[in-house]
Amino acid sequence: MVLLTFLLILVLQCEVGLSETEHILYLTPGNDVVMPCDNVPDTCSRIIWAYSRSESQTIIMVDNGIVEKNSAQAARLSLHSNCSLSINNITAEDAGLYSCRPEGDDDQDTNVYLNILTISAFPSDADPKKDGNVTLECSLFRYYTTSPCNSMRWVDETGSVLLDRGVKNTGRTCVSLLTVKLQSGNKKRYTCQFEDNNTVKIEAHYTPVLIDRSFLNCIMWALRFAGLTIMIVIMVLVIRHKGRKKPPEDINVHYVGDRDEDTVNYENVRNRTADPELD
Structure with missing residues (x-):
């Protein structure tokens, strides 16, 4: 009888130990994580997700299946149909203990330790x-x-x-x-x-991001050479443009007679001499 009682107590202790489950996750910043809720009730409306950085600091993140909007992580949280909790683009500040608990069942917690x-x-x-x-x-x-x-x-x-x-x-x-x-x-x-x-x-x-100085020097010399070449080309074009541009001659248009209005005579003012017949 004593042995039977001992075995019964041992079985009950094992069942209580199995009622609370633990998961330990290791991730790096920028990843997405899905944290499981093992003891899922009939509906997620009875689920509470709590977050703790320490034993003295606990924040309710999901209450009765609804994400708390006042949570600093609210914009990155979502609750799945199986009551698991997702956090997008995790940071070092997300590290801690996350507990999923069906409302009213204190011995049915799923504890997830998130390490970053x-x-x-x-x-x-x-x-x-x-x-x-x-x-x-x-x-x-x-x-x-x-x-x-x-x-x-x-x-x-x-x-x-x-x-x-x-x-x-x-x-x-x-x-x-x-x-x-x-x-x-x-x-x-x-x-x-x-x-x-x-x-x-x-x-x-x-992985260090280092710039090879020899390669950088080659780029600098190439840029300097390209800049010098452009300056020389611009100077040559300016000089050629000035050489082609000549001052215009002063042309005087003189109409001969009154009858033939369509006949005109072009004279160069510089070579014009006094002509008493035209005066």
Whole structure:
């Protein structure tokens, strides 16, 4: 009898444990995500979606199947017919815990942990035409928790592990810094990976955009030569135009007689001499 009671308690505990489900998602900014709701009721009008960055901050995003318009993410949210929640064009600020709960069923939650991995370069205004050092920052945004950051590492395009400056845990964010030297013509790619239980869950890439200075110099010389050629052509055209333009001669039209009105005589004023018969 005691054994039967023990087994019954164990079965009930397992059923309660299975009533709440969890999903852990890893994404990079700019993607779209669909978060499942496992314990779907007959209609989504009984569904509530809540969002939490920490245990003390919870926001209702979907209430009774309707997206809350006051939510900062409202324009990017949509509820599917199966009660799953979509977020378009995710950002680092979307990281956190999302809970789907049928109204009145506190033990039927579906918890989705959304983790966002980002890479930033500092200084962000580094001149792409110059070589120099740049610090890469890889950040994993997640639900605030005291759990460790597990493993973050940097690798190059060959897969070789690079020496970083360690991983810092700020609670909601795991941060890893890597300082690299950028060189023109050196097409390197740096990848930040996040591992859990020796499995890469997510990775993000950074490829420097550098301008080859030798190629840039060729372009500059070509532009200078083209500009000089255009100036020379313009000067030649101006000189030719001035050479063709001559001052007009002063032509005087003199009508001879009164009877024949159609007869005219053209004389050059410069060569005209006094003629008493015409006066």
